[in-house]
Amino acid sequence: KQEVTQIPAALSVPEGENLVLNCSFTDSAIYNLQWFRQDPGKGLTSLLLIQSSQREQTSGRLNASLDKSSGRSTLYIAASQPGDSATYLCASRSYNTDKLIFGTGTRLQVFP
Amino acid sequence: DAGVTQSPTHLIKTRGQQVTLRCSPKSGHDTVSWYQQALGQGPQFIFQYYEEEERQRGNFPDRFSGHQFPNYSSELNVNALLLGDSALYLCASTYGTEAFFGQGTRLTVV
Numbered sequence: 001k002q003e004v005t006q007i008p009a010a011l012s013v014p015e016g017e018n019l020v021l022n023c024s025f026t027d028s029a030i031y032n033l034q035w036f037r038q039d040p041g042k043g044l045t046s047l048l049l050i051q052s053s054q055r056e057q058t059s060g061r062l063n064a065s066l067d068k069s070s071g072r073s074t075l076y077i078a079a080s081q082p083g084d085s086a087t088y089l090c091a092s093r094s095y096n097t098d099k100l101i102f103g104t105g106t107r108l109q110v111f112p
Numbered sequence: 113d114a115g116v117t118q119s120p121t122h123l124i125k126t127r128g129q130q131v132t133l134r135c136s137p138k139s140g141h142d143t144v145s146w147y148q149q150a151l152g153q154g155p156q157f158i159f160q161y162y163e164e165e166e167r168q169r170g171n172f173p174d175r176f177s178g179h180q181f182p183n184y185s186s187e188l189n190v191n192a193l194l195l196g197d198s199a200l201y202l203c204a205s206t207y208g209t210e211a212f213f214g215q216g217t218r219l220t221v222v
Contacts (some may be wrong), residue, residue, distance in 0.1 A: 004154070034211060041200070043116075048208060051209065091154075098206045098211065099145065099160065100158075100211060
């Protein structure tokens with residue numbers, strides 16, 4: 001059974017800090033890994049997608065890395081802002097399926 | 113592009129009733145998946161539709177059924193509602209590699 005684990009479950013940091021969110025997956029045949037943001041009671045917003053052939057992807061202050069050999073991905077957020085406060089979810093996808101396996105998320109609070 | 117749209121936004125149903133949720137995928141996307149997200153949990157895969165057929169199914173009972181129409185829109189039906197079916201139901205559409213999600217339907221069963 002494929003599993004995705006996210007650590008920490010919650011994080012509270014002051015504005016301006018650089019931070020790292022961790023995601024571990026058990027799928028040895030991962031096709032891609034996608035990071036999402038979810039605001040309370042809302043849907044998921046795609047942040048970054050990393051194909052299995054890639055090592056990292058960047059979008060603005062966000063950088064995501066993928067290490068297939070260790071089964072880990074990290075989401076790096078630079079210079080955090082209060083508007084970054086949300087739950088961050090990672091999801092793995094295997095070959096020959098569109099099914100995503102999600103972690104339980106990291107709830108981030110950035111205070112002024 | 114309107115993205116993935118879901119209706120209704122919120123719904124309250126009584127235990128034992130039936131409910132239908134609707135999803136319109138992102139323009140050009142032919143694959144629709146449904147997920148259930150309980151409070152404080154990650155989304156759980158219910159099933160996926162492609163070319164009007166259920167292509168893959170997660171670990172959900174037969175009370176959960178679906179349909180995909182020729183225009184790729186989709187419905188999720190849940191029969192004999194239980195209190196435990198209360199959750200946020202998310203629809204995702206994919207074309208190629210990336211999945212895009214709607215805003216979800218919050219279902220409350222009382």
